[in-house]
Amino acid sequence: xxxxxxxxxxxxxxEKEDVTLxxxxxxxxxxxxxxxxxxxxxxxxxxxxxxxxFDEQNEISGRYSWNFQKSTSSFNxxxxxxxxxxxxxxxxxxxxxxxxxxxxxxxxxxxxxxVTL
Amino acid sequence: xxxxSQNPRHKITKRGQNVTFRCDPISEHNRLYWYRQTLGxxxxxxxxxxxxxxxxxxxxxxxxxxxxxxKGSFSTLEIQRTEQGDxxxxxxxxxxxxxxxxxxxxxxxxxVL
Numbered sequence: 001x002x003x004x005x006x007x008x009x010x011x012x013x014x015e016k017e018d019v020t021l022x023x024x025x026x027x028x029x030x031x032x033x034x035x036x037x038x039x040x041x042x043x044x045x046x047x048x049x050x051x052x053x054f055d056e057q058n059e060i061s062g063r064y065s066w067n068f069q070k071s072t073s074s075f076n077x078x079x080x081x082x083x084x085x086x087x088x089x090x091x092x093x094x095x096x097x098x099x100x101x102x103x104x105x106x107x108x109x110x111x112x113x114x115v116t117l
Numbered sequence: 118x119x120x121x122s123q124n125p126r127h128k129i130t131k132r133g134q135n136v137t138f139r140c141d142p143i144s145e146h147n148r149l150y151w152y153r154q155t156l157g158x159x160x161x162x163x164x165x166x167x168x169x170x171x172x173x174x175x176x177x178x179x180x181x182x183x184x185x186x187x188k189g190s191f192s193t194l195e196i197q198r199t200e201q202g203d204x205x206x207x208x209x210x211x212x213x214x215x216x217x218x219x220x221x222x223x224x225x226x227x228x229v230l
Contacts, residue, residue, distance in 0.1 A: 004159075035218070043206065045160070045221035091159050103173050104150070105219060107159030 006108035021077045023092030031097035034075045040088040121222035142211030152208040
């Protein structure tokens with residue numbers, strides 16, 4: 001079975017603070033894919049990043065960075081210098097590569113980020 | 118706009134009625150997915166199509182639920198004899214053949230009174 005845990009239900013920060021959203025996953029697949037999605041108040045899930053299990057390089061995209069550590073089964077997401085527009089619910093998701101796990105995304109319960117002025 | 122579209126965006130119905138939702142995927146995507154999201158939860162997988170073939174169904178998809186993708190393009194999700202527990206956001210996503218990112222539509226919010 002696949003599982004994604006986002007232990008932080010809600011985080012509040014003041015604008016310009018850095019914030020890290022935690023994601024821990026479980027899978028038996030040796031090849032798998034990890035994702036982060038953003039869900040703003042409008043409701044539409046916006047794809048942010050995909051990371052393959054065989055590529056542990058961290059990634060930076062503007063103010064966003066992702067830290068993938070296979071040893072701890074974690075795929076954490078950091079927003080640097082947060083802005084009010086970052087306020088949203090962020091979901092971490094996992095997809096396997098085997099029959100039964102390859103077609104669907106397994107999502108965590110999400111972390112609601114509130115950025116205030 | 119060439120993203121995933123869903124109609125209607127909102128649906129209010131009385132318990133026991135049938136409802137049907139439509140999803141139009143990104144045109145070049147052959148894979149189409151349906152998810153359900155309840156308040157405070159992440160989306161949960163319902164079913165998956167590759168072209169017109171329905172290849173996987175979740176146990177969440179009871180006999181009252183049926184999905185089709187007749188020509189391998191748009192898809193419909195029908196719920197018969199709706200129950201209050203069916204109230205949720207129904208999300209559609211599409212993807213290409215490389216099994217990578219799934220791109221989501223805006224969802225259909227169903228309220229069953």
